[in-house]
Amino acid sequence: MSSTTKASRIGEELWKTRVDKVNAELVTLTYGTIVAQLCQDYDGNYQEVNKQLEKMGYNIGMRLIEDFLAKSNIGRCANFRETADMISKVGFRIFLNIAPTVTNWTSDNNQFSLVFDENPLADFVELPDDGRAQDELWFSNILCGVLRGALEMVQMQIEAHFVSDVLRGDDATEMRVSLVRYIEDEMPPEEE
Amino acid sequence: MSYYFTILSPTDVPLFNIAFGTSKSGGDGIARFRFPDTAQYMNQFIIHSSLDMVEEAQWMNGNMYLKHIDTYPPASAYISAFLTPSGARFLLLHQPPHAAGPNANAGGGGGGGGIGGSSSILGGSFAAGSSAARASASSIAANPTSPQTEEAVRQFMAEVYENYVKTVMNPFYRQGMEIRSAVFRSRVTAAGRKWL
Numbered sequence: 001m002s003s004t005t006k007a008s009r010i011g012e013e014l015w016k017t018r019v020d021k022v023n024a025e026l027v028t029l030t031y032g033t034i035v036a037q038l039c040q041d042y043d044g045n046y047q048e049v050n051k052q053l054e055k056m057g058y059n060i061g062m063r064l065i066e067d068f069l070a071k072s073n074i075g076r077c078a079n080f081r082e083t084a085d086m087i088s089k090v091g092f093r094i095f096l097n098i099a100p101t102v103t104n105w106t107s108d109n110n111q112f113s114l115v116f117d118e119n120p121l122a123d124f125v126e127l128p129d130d131g132r133a134q135d136e137l138w139f140s141n142i143l144c145g146v147l148r149g150a151l152e153m154v155q156m157q158i159e160a161h162f163v164s165d166v167l168r169g170d171d172a173t174e175m176r177v178s179l180v181r182y183i184e185d186e187m188p189p190e191e192e
Numbered sequence: 193m194s195y196y197f198t199i200l201s202p203t204d205v206p207l208f209n210i211a212f213g214t215s216k217s218g219g220d221g222i223a224r225f226r227f228p229d230t231a232q233y234m235n236q237f238i239i240h241s242s243l244d245m246v247e248e249a250q251w252m253n254g255n256m257y258l259k260h261i262d263t264y265p266p267a268s269a270y271i272s273a274f275l276t277p278s279g280a281r282f283l284l285l286h287q288p289p290h291a292a293g294p295n296a297n298a299g300g301g302g303g304g305g306g307i308g309g310s311s312s313i314l315g316g317s318f319a320a321g322s323s324a325a326r327a328s329a330s331s332i333a334a335n336p337t338s339p340q341t342e343e344a345v346r347q348f349m350a351e352v353y354e355n356y357v358k359t360v361m362n363p364f365y366r367q368g369m370e371i372r373s374a375v376f377r378s379r380v381t382a383a384g385r386k387w388l
Contacts, residue, residue, distance in 0.1 A: 025361075028361075029361065029363065031363075032362070032363025032364075033363050035363060036363040036364050039364075123361075124358050124359075124361035124362050124363075125362055125363060125364070126359075126362050126364065126365075126373050126375060127364065128364045129372060129374075
């Protein structure tokens with residue numbers, strides 16, 4: 001577990017010294033407004049909203065990784081387990097000041113879950129009670145895209161999706177992340 | 193004591209309402225209005241009729257809690273009001289329990305100013321005879337205009353206000369929309385159980 005504690009120490013340190021803080025309500029309300037507006041624009045087609053959020057996240061992630069590496073100054077991870085710790089203890093710490101729990105590894109070390117004890121994006125949120133949002137909308141889906149975009153820029157193709165969300169009445173908010181493959185250096189990033 | 197609580201938008205559109213009874217002194221939290229067959233619309237009517245008083249009182253001082261502002265003697269209904277800075281009005285109608293017996297009925301029709309004092313005296317005299325009346329005499333219910341009641345209502349309003357703020361911060365809530373959140377309703381119920 002030493003890599004985990006090391007990662008959380010790095011995360012704490014960076015959060016204290018290198019990160020500009022911004023008001024939490026500003027973030028929450030801005031993100032909430034974006035999702036609400038998307039829901040309105042796509043006329044309650046929540047699959048499409050999920051897709052758009054993921055795409056927005058992907059574009060954020062591709063840039064954010066640069067900022068992340070510049071701030072943290074950490075090198076390449078030795079394996080996917082270390083990557084997971086870096087995502088949770090450093091990445092989420094410096095950008096959202098949370099550290100989701102890494103858990104539920106598969107035996108081949110290619111899939112894990114991030115369990116969010118708190119989620120600043122979803123403060124105050126209650127999903128619309130139209131009978132479908134509870135089953136179809138992944139409110140924080142932008143995070144999946146962020147991970148996908150960020151890891152793609154460091155030669156990891158991953159797939160991320162939410163499997164449960166407290167907003168839907170589930171016990172926990174859980175995101176499943178699976179490594180598809182390591183991208184060879186020469187490959188151009190897929191266009192989106 | 194029975195309560196009817198309403199949130200009105202700045203343009204007097206009802207956004208939320210709930211009826212509940214006291215949970216203090218062994219109350220079961222179920223509203224028992226004096227005239228149950230008409231209570232449903234009469235309560236709304238009484239509350240809306242107090243809006244003029246609210247509008248008069250709201251500029252008198254800087255407080256958000258306006259305390260007891262209006263009384264409707266025929267139903268012995270007391271209205272307390274709370275204003276939010278954005279202009280929403282929280283109005284709480286409270287009605288002391290219908291004390292049984294001829295004495296109580298005689299007192300029940302009295303003027304608004306006198307009711308608070310007289311009903312507490314009646315409650316005290318009943319205490320020897322009936323345990324139910326004793327329970328109500330010691331509770332805030334017996335005296336709707338007492339400082340204790342004002343304080344309890346203030347606490348209730350403050351807690352509802354806190355939850356109201358969270359509810360309107362929900363990105364899927366649009367200003368002026370009816371509050372349908374089940375979470376908010378349960379929190380209001382909980383606040384009622386806690387303070388009233």
